[in-house]
Amino acid sequence: xxxxxxxxxxxxxxxxxxxxxxxxxxxxxxxxTGHRESFLLHMRPRVYxxxxxxxxxxxxxxxxxxxxxxxxxxxxxxxxxxxxPTPDQAYGSILRLTSExxxxxxxxxxxxxxxxxxxxxxxxxxxxxxxxxAYRGKARFTWVTGIVLMLCTLMLAFSGYLLPxxxxxxxxxxxxxxxxxxxxxxxxxxxxxxxxGSVIGQDGLLRFYLLHILVLPLVMILFTSIxxxxxxxxxxxxxxxxxxxxxxxEKRPENGRTVKLYPSVTLLELFLSFAxxxxxxxxxxxxxxxxxxxHADPNHTPVNTRxxxxxxxxxxxxxxxxxFLVGICLPVVLFGLLCAVPYLDHSKQRKTLKERPFSxxxxxxxxxxFMIMSFFGxxxxxxxxxxxxxxxxxxxxxxxxxLFHHLGYDNIGPGVYVTYSKNAGRAVGPFRSFLETFADNVxxxxxxxxxxxxxxxxxxxxxxxxxxxxxxxxxxxxEYSDDPDRSAETIIYLxxxxxxxTPSPPRVRQQ
Amino acid sequence: xxxNRLVYMLICAAIVTTxxxxxxxxxxxxxxxxxxxLQRGKAIEHGAALYSLHCRTCHGNRGEGIGQLGPPLNDxxxxxxxxxxxxxxxxxxxxxxxxxAHGRMMGTRPIYAGNGSTxxxxxxxxxxxxxxxxxxxxxxxxFILNWEATALGRVTxxxxxxxxxxxxxRKNSAEGEHVFVEKCSRCHVFRDIDRAQIxxxxxxxxxxxxxxxxxxxxxxxxxxxxxxxxxxxxxDGYTELADEHSCGAVLSFSDLESVGSFLLQ
Numbered sequence: 001x002x003x004x005x006x007x008x009x010x011x012x013x014x015x016x017x018x019x020x021x022x023x024x025x026x027x028x029x030x031x032x033t034g035h036r037e038s039f040l041l042h043m044r045p046r047v048y049x050x051x052x053x054x055x056x057x058x059x060x061x062x063x064x065x066x067x068x069x070x071x072x073x074x075x076x077x078x079x080x081x082x083x084x085p086t087p088d089q090a091y092g093s094i095l096r097l098t099s100e101x102x103x104x105x106x107x108x109x110x111x112x113x114x115x116x117x118x119x120x121x122x123x124x125x126x127x128x129x130x131x132x133x134a135y136r137g138k139a140r141f142t143w144v145t146g147i148v149l150m151l152c153t154l155m156l157a158f159s160g161y162l163l164p165x166x167x168x169x170x171x172x173x174x175x176x177x178x179x180x181x182x183x184x185x186x187x188x189x190x191x192x193x194x195x196x197g198s199v200i201g202q203d204g205l206l207r208f209y210l211l212h213i214l215v216l217p218l219v220m221i222l223f224t225s226i227x228x229x230x231x232x233x234x235x236x237x238x239x240x241x242x243x244x245x246x247x248x249x250e251k252r253p254e255n256g257r258t259v260k261l262y263p264s265v266t267l268l269e270l271f272l273s274f275a276x277x278x279x280x281x282x283x284x285x286x287x288x289x290x291x292x293x294x295h296a297d298p299n300h301t302p303v304n305t306r307x308x309x310x311x312x313x314x315x316x317x318x319x320x321x322x323x324f325l326v327g328i329c330l331p332v333v334l335f336g337l338l339c340a341v342p343y344l345d346h347s348k349q350r351k352t353l354k355e356r357p358f359s360x361x362x363x364x365x366x367x368x369x370f371m372i373m374s375f376f377g378x379x380x381x382x383x384x385x386x387x388x389x390x391x392x393x394x395x396x397x398x399x400x401x402x403l404f405h406h407l408g409y410d411n412i413g414p415g416v417y418v419t420y421s422k423n424a425g426r427a428v429g430p431f432r433s434f435l436e437t438f439a440d441n442v443x444x445x446x447x448x449x450x451x452x453x454x455x456x457x458x459x460x461x462x463x464x465x466x467x468x469x470x471x472x473x474x475x476x477x478x479e480y481s482d483d484p485d486r487s488a489e490t491i492i493y494l495x496x497x498x499x500x501x502t503p504s505p506p507r508v509r510q511q
Numbered sequence: 512x513x514x515n516r517l518v519y520m521l522i523c524a525a526i527v528t529t530x531x532x533x534x535x536x537x538x539x540x541x542x543x544x545x546x547x548x549l550q551r552g553k554a555i556e557h558g559a560a561l562y563s564l565h566c567r568t569c570h571g572n573r574g575e576g577i578g579q580l581g582p583p584l585n586d587x588x589x590x591x592x593x594x595x596x597x598x599x600x601x602x603x604x605x606x607x608x609x610x611x612a613h614g615r616m617m618g619t620r621p622i623y624a625g626n627g628s629t630x631x632x633x634x635x636x637x638x639x640x641x642x643x644x645x646x647x648x649x650x651x652x653x654f655i656l657n658w659e660a661t662a663l664g665r666v667t668x669x670x671x672x673x674x675x676x677x678x679x680x681r682k683n684s685a686e687g688e689h690v691f692v693e694k695c696s697r698c699h700v701f702r703d704i705d706r707a708q709i710x711x712x713x714x715x716x717x718x719x720x721x722x723x724x725x726x727x728x729x730x731x732x733x734x735x736x737x738x739x740x741x742x743x744x745x746x747d748g749y750t751e752l753a754d755e756h757s758c759g760a761v762l763s764f765s766d767l768e769s770v771g772s773f774l775l776q
Contacts, residue, residue: 092646099546102539267517274524281531295646414669462668465660467555493559495552
């Protein structure tokens with residue numbers, strides 16, 4: 001320990017009584033010193049160059065990323081109070097959250113929507129930096145931390161996807177974690193480690209929960225701190241400012257001007273926060289509902305199992321290639337290449353995307369491949385289709401409300417409705433439109449040369465008070481077959497309170 | 512950056528946010544009530560599907576009960592007197608859930624289990640070896656409770672006329688022959704289909720015998736009861752065989768309809 005007191009310290013101690021009494025200048029100096037040395041306040045520079053905070057420089061994508069991160073933390077903390085991470089109670093706790101806890105639905109919807117927005121914003125942020133070539137010099141490592149943050153964001157979304165413990169989540173994560181099984185030698189071990197067993201159960205759910213609320217957020221906070229510190233302190237330069245400073249100055253008249261943190265930047269960020277929060281609340285009130293399917297059932301795979309939209313590209317790749325090559329090797333190589341981008345680009349000065357046709361081509365190509373592979377990843381693509389099942393599944397999708405829920409309880413009268421018979425004429429309104437479309441779809445089955453005859457039957461029965469049972473049956477016969485007639489059906493139970501409150505309009509399938 | 516304009520924009524955004532939140536607070540009570548009703552309705556819908564899958568074979572399609580196999584759940588006695596009868600202290604919903612989850616060690620009615628045992632209702636909760644989770648049992652309970660209005664006569668449901676299966680229909684009969692050969696011919700002989708390894712009752716003259724066997728029973732009803740509750744009516748000489756073999760678990764309802772069409776033609 002240093003046993004000596006320096007002259008500087010002696011000066012401060014000796015001047016302390018005076019400064020406490022009346023020396024306003026000294027007090028102000030003390031305050032400034034304190035601010036400069038404060039951990040929290042030193043992260044924000046007091047003065048920015050105007051071009052660094054111009055909208056066109058960054059499109060505020062970094063700010064939006066932090067906004068969504070904070071939103072996720074706040075709403076996530078509220079959700080943690082009510083969520084129970086056990087297979088028996090997880091789903092029920094989500095139901096309770098949405099029907100018994102005031103504003104529980106709002107927290108859940110905002111959390112889910114915020115997570116998806118965060119993925120979009122983070123990817124756009126990366127594309128923006130790539131397009132601007134802002135990853136050279138000191139920004140190299142910042143770029144790498146950004147890639148880590150993007151990976152963390154994707155992993156947070158994936159781990160959170162399982163937590164509601166519904167069918168879609170359970171099977172999407174089961175299939176997603178199953179990719180690791182193809183790794184030679186250690187694949188099964190890794191899969192069991194991730195899932196907590198051969199199938200995801202209590203152990204697996206707890207692992208995903210701890211990853212989602214503890215491990216990944218800690219990594220995220222650590223790398224966000226490094227990323228932000230480097231951006232602000234080491235290379236706080238806008239696009240096109242570098243060696244070609246003069247050219248840039250001609251384009252940007254505000255170059256050289258400064259903007260203070262307070263009030264300008266603070267007011268701007270507050271405004272953006274309020275505006276974005278209002279827009280998100282309006283969006284979840286009028287348009288967006290965080291999806292929740294049926295309770296997870298390890299014994300029953302839903303017909304249309306699909307990855308979350310941000311991993312559809314991977315599902316698409318798995319459909320067209322070897323699981324190990326496209327499921328493991330390709331993503332690893334892709335993220336490796338992304339990290340290596342700044343080390344592969346040896347140009348001395350920053351150039352716009354127009355001046356880098358090769359980079360522009362890679363960007364356009366990647367976007368196209370992402371979109372095409374996501375399209376291939378849709379359940380409707382590349383899987384065998386049975387036209388009869390397709391009609392029935394469209395009417396009664398496994399994990400969504402049936403078409404009859406959209407038609408409305410009171411619009412569906414009891415009776416037997418057979419396609420192309422007179423009794424269908426008793427139906428009115430949207431139910432009649434449904435029957436007409438259903439008849440057309442059933443009729444199209446006869447376009448198959450083997451099918452000689454096809455008919456559809458809709459049987460509507462009052463089953464209980466406020467409950468109807470609707471049986472939709474399709475019967476068909478084959479021209480050159482000894483088999484008796486074939487028949488397939490789906491049964492829908494329709495309770496009055498649900499149909500009356502379904503927000504979205506009826507969807508009528510057109511072929 | 513124009514400070515005045517920023518302040519103006521910030522105030523506008525803050526006002527909009529406040530108004531939006533105020534509207535949400537004002538409507539939250541109604542929204543919660545609606546969400547609760549939606550979930551109850553959804554539980555009844557799921558419960559109906561589960562009941563159809565697991566319960567109707569014993570308690571009937573509409574809870575009317577099947578002989579002495581399963582008691583009615585859609586009658587006045589169940590809703591008004593059942594709790595007193597068994598001395599249950601809690602609610603009817605608890606009684607249904609508990610009975611479904613745990614099953615019964617002892618029946619309160621004589622039961623024809625069909626396989627010679629005196630087993631009664633099994634436990635349906637997965638904890639006790641059944642196929643159902645606790646939340647699924649709760650959904651079935653909600654569905655059964657929703658029979659109260661019809662059971663107590665407060666509501667009468669509109670019944671639609673459904674044509675019974677045409678026993679003379681050649682297509683039904685052909686399907687029934689297929690089912691018989693696949694699932695019944697191991698025990699029963701029917702005309703020229705003679706490959707029985709277990710000496711079950713011959714069924715060649717069933718179309719004549721079945722309508723006369725029990726008073727008030729049509730031929731198809733007698734056949735259904737015989738398959739589902741083999742011990743409901745036993746012909747002399749088949750008591751021991753009925754103890755050893757049951758076909759109730761082998762045939763689905765559609766199988767039963769079509770094989771009835773074939774045997775009673």
